[in-house]
Amino acid sequence: MIGDGGRMETRAINAAEFFAGIGLVRTALEPLGVRIVWANDIKQAKFDAYYANYPDAEDHFKVDDICDISGESLPSEIELATSSFPCIDLSLAGNRRGLLGKQSGMFWQFARVVKELPKKPRVILLENVHGFATSHGGNDLADALRCLNELGYSLDVMAIDARHFVPQSRPRMFIVGIAKEELPKNAHVGIPEISDVRPAWVRKIHEAHNENINMHYLDLPGLPEGPKDLGAVVEHNVPPGAWWDEQRVEAFVGSLSDGQRARFESLRTADRLHYRTAYRRTRQGVSMWELRRDAIAGCLRTTGGGSSKQALVELGHGREPRIRWMTPREYANLMGATDYKLVAGTPNQQLFGFGDAVVVDVVRWIGKHYLIPVLRPDNEPGDG
Incomplete structure (x- = not known):
């Protein structure tokens, strides 16, 4: 035509x-x-x-x-x-x-x-x-x-x-x-x-x-x-209350294995800012957090159990670590839907939709x- x-x-x-x-x-x-x-x-x-x-x-x-x-x-x-x-x-x-x-x-x-x-x-x-x-x-x-x-x-x-x-x-x-x-x-x-x-x-x-x-x-x-780090997908203008409090961060760090803690400290004292994702796992009957080795996210899943949700960990410059759950906008970015409008449903429904x-x-x-x-x-x- x-x-x-x-x-x-x-x-x-x-x-x-x-x-x-x-x-x-x-x-x-x-x-x-x-x-x-x-x-x-x-x-x-x-x-x-x-x-x-x-x-x-x-x-x-x-x-x-x-x-x-x-x-x-x-x-x-x-x-x-x-x-x-x-x-x-x-x-x-x-x-x-x-x-x-x-x-x-x-x-x-x-x-x-x-x-x-x-x-x-x-x-x-x-x-x-x-x-x-x-x-x-x-x-x-x-x-x-x-x-x-x-x-x-x-x-x-x-x-x-x-x-x-x-x-x-x-x-x-x-x-x-x-x-x-x-x-x-x-x-x-x-x-x-x-x-x-x-x-x-x-x-x-x-x-x-x-x-x-x-x-x-x-x-x-x-x-x-493909990209090698999360920097381009991280949402920076989140409410201050989204970041976990000191007690929760300490519990996160306390659950890390020796090898995981060494990785955590290496990133925390690095001379630039790093982002990592973390999952909660059960190892030998004990619930613990694990950081990914690389700087990309693990596979997004539908929200349900604790292991289905990923936390975002911000480390570097020797500063106190910051940790929070990933946001629906970050899920959208990780799915290549950067322009997708997040105006319908609850945050959990949005996370579920992108994970699926x-x-x-x-x-x-x-x-x-x-x-x-x-x-x-x-x-x-x-x-x-």
Whole structure:
């Protein structure tokens, strides 16, 4: 289509956002020409956050249990379907019930809805934790790949750690399905070489299923190196009361192991300011705090138990240490959502929403280098 200025305009890519959460898939892909025409999540609080940032969600976001959604109720022309289905039953920190679990088993409902669509999406994108690959000895992933294959998709498996884009260690695996009849000419069939997005364990997945499931892979650029410290994401204008009092700081320091305390002191007496994140752990029945070795955040999680929340520790110049919980804005920054409006929900609901979301920069990278070239091969996506 030619615009008023004679410039070629690319038709938007209509997409459905399953398990949409607070909308970070939309945040990632919309600048690349993806238009969300349907979204779903079961939690009202997540819709509230989504709606605060995307008011048009009122027209297309369905707050409902996916079990009660039929494919026939979705818009007819969907080219891309994304699904960041619950990870709790797949996570190594979870119960490991796998796809038999009540939460992660929602994968089957996603597959059912796709099957019921009058016209299947040309491309699907799934995201979950690395534990998906080992759940029930790898059988859960094999069953999921077979299911998607039977729906008519050729499949590619990748792994990306968000630390290549933001100062957070957040390893995730991705499955890209392309309708078999639309597999691009530059797609390879066979076993991919080891690369940034396909490390040895991912290559083994391709090896294990290459002969009995339609698998493919695309050549992708290397991942960026990523930031090395938290400085750019720290929120400096927090209320004074956010910092812990002296007694609480002393309790924190008192719980450190000898090795942890040595690290703490080394940073405290350094000639520049350092930020570290810390988790509460239980070691041999004793609750204690542990600082990360590196200067990036650990994987953000949904708020719940004590080990799910990260504290921010400020050390350096020989000053008294300062410690506090990380803020919703810092969580947003660590998820690549620096412009996200924090106007809906309680702080805990905001922390939960980001801990349960995708990293914007990672999904945008996949969109730019994979999804858009497949869905709009003649279009050059903008920087993202």
